[in-house]
Structure formats: structure tokens, C-alpha cells
Amino acid sequence: MDADTREALEQRIQLATPEDQVSGLFCENAYLAIREMLGRDLADSVRASTWPLRPWASFQRYPVAELLRMMGTAADLAEKQGLMSYPQALEEIGGWVTRITQGTPFSRAAHLAVGNEPHERLALSQASARVLVTYGERKYEREGPTHSRLLYKRELMGPSFLLGAYVVIAQSIPGVHITVTLGPCLEPGMNFQLHCSW
Template sequence: MDADTREALAQRIELATPDEQISGIFCENTFLAIREHLGREQADRVRASTWPLRPWVGVQRYPVADLLRMVGAAADLIEKQGELSYAQALEELGGWVTRITQGTPFSRAAHLAVGNDPHERLALSQSSARVLVTYGERKYEREGPTHARLLWKRELMGPSFLLGAYTAIAQGIPGVHITVTLGPCRSPGMNFQLHCSW
């Protein structure tokens, strides 16, 4: 699988269980990213058509399938604007969500604690996902002084969204240029790797 697709995202929604959940703060940040791309009116319509009638509470968790429906609908509309493919729209949303999340006091404090070493920052980002999600397996592998591999199993957000997220994380590390590329990815995009080099 080279790029995420509508069909792959639909399969991930079907495979997601009610126990596989994601934090309310991540849901809210995703909605803010959608609003950046589509504007308030369209974003509100996407939310109304895909999200159950309940508000987000940052400290609560919600079924990731609900968030995936909202992200998929937003990616459809972004693609219809004609500038990005569906996979690129998912990637762009992943980057925006990450930039919003990195601006929180908790994220800034965590970055100060580990400093600007790329290995430390990337490994922290991979391990801190447990704060946000109840599903999946994540592993960070240091492959050399300037290379790393990030591995996911049962990651429901998918490869394009995470490629965008980790590209944004890499861009946020000062003093180094990190290239993030998608490695092996099995359909429907739940088991995949990202490679980072600098």
C-alpha cells in the first residue's frame, strides 16, 4: 500500500471496536485543524453529519471510529477543492493536528524536558501517544546516529495522517532537517513504518 485511500479508511472504521478510543483533546484539535482547511461553516457541517450529538470533554475518551468518520468526510471535501489528493488531505490534517497539539503547555514542557535531540524527541512523541489512545502498538527503533524507524501495529488513524503528524514533529525540532518517509505499509493501513533521517 503506497498511499491511504477512502476504502482503507472505511475498512479501519469497520475494524475499530468500541473499546478503541481516543482523547477528547485530540478530537477537539482535529476539529480545529478541519476548520483551518474548510472554514467554520463547512467544518460545523462535517461535525454535525459525522459526530454523535455530544460535546468533547478533553479528559474523556471517545470511539476512534467516530473521529475517523469526521476526518474522512473532511478529507473528501479538501480533495474536492482540487489542490490535494485524499491521502494528501489526510496527511495535511495530521500535520495541523500535531502543530496544534505541540502548542499546548504539556507538549512544550515535555519538549523542554528532553531537549532537541531528534532521537529523544521522536521517541517521546511515539511513547506519549498512550496518553491519547487506548489502542495499537508503537515502537521506536534507533537505526544509527541520524536514522530512526517508527513502527505501528493496529494504528487506526492510518499512514497518511501519521506521516503528516511526524513530518510536523520533525519540523518542530530546531537545528536539524529531518526527512520522514512512509516505509512498508500493509492494507488497510493499520500496520506500517515511518523512516526518519537527518
């Protein structure tokens, strides 16, 4: 699998259990990302058609399947409008969610604590997912002084979203140019790797 597809995202929605949840902060940031991509009116329309109309509470948890439906609908609209392909739209949402999340006081404090060493920052980002989601296994592997690998098992957000997120994380580390690429990825995009080099 080279890029995310509608079919892969639909399969991940079907495989998600009620215990697979994401924080309200993550949901709100995804909505804001969709608004950046599509504009407020379309983003509101996407939300109204895919999500129960209730406010998100930052530290409450919500079913990841609902978030995936919202993101999939937004990616469909972006493609239909000729803005970008379906996987590019998911990647774009991942990037925006990460930009917004990095602006939070918690993220800024964590970055100050570990400094700008690429391995430390990338490993911290991988570990901090536990604050936002209840599912999946994530592992950071240092492959050399300037190479690392991020391994995902049962990652419901999928490869495009995470690729977009880690491109933004890499860009935020000053003094180094980090390339992030998608490695082996098995259908339906729940088990995959990202490779980072600088």
C-alpha cells in the same frame, strides 16, 4: 500500499472496536484542523453530519471510529473542492492536529525535559501517544546516529495522518533537517513504518 485511500479508512472504521478510543483533546484538535483546511462553515457541516452533537471533554475518551468518519468526510470534501487529494488531506489533518497539540503546556514541558536531540524528541512523541489513544502498538527503533524507524501495529489513524504528524514533529526540532518517509505499509493501513533521517 503507497497512500491512504477511502477504502482503507473505511476498513479501519469497520475493524475498530468500542474499546478503541481517543481523547477528547485529540478530537477537538482534529475538528480545529479540519476548520483550518476547509473553513468554519464546512467544518461545522462535516461535524454535524458525522459526529453526535455533543461537546468534547479534553480528558474523556471517544470512539476512534467517530473521529475517522469525520476525518474521512473532511478529506472527501477537500478532494472534491480541488484543494488536495484524499491522502494529502488526511496528512494535512495529521499535521495540524500535531501543531495544535504541540502548543499545549504538557507538550511544551515534555519538549523542555528531553531537549532537542532528535532521537529523544522522536521517541518521546512516539511514547506520548499512549496519553491520547487506547489502541495499537508503537515502537521506536534507533537505526544509527542519524536514522530511526517508527513501527506501528493496529494503528487506526493510518499512514497518511501519522506521516503528516511526524513531518510537523520533525520540523519542530531546531538545528536539524529531518526527512520523514513512509516505509512498508500493509492494507488497510494499520501496520506500517515511518523512516526518519537527518
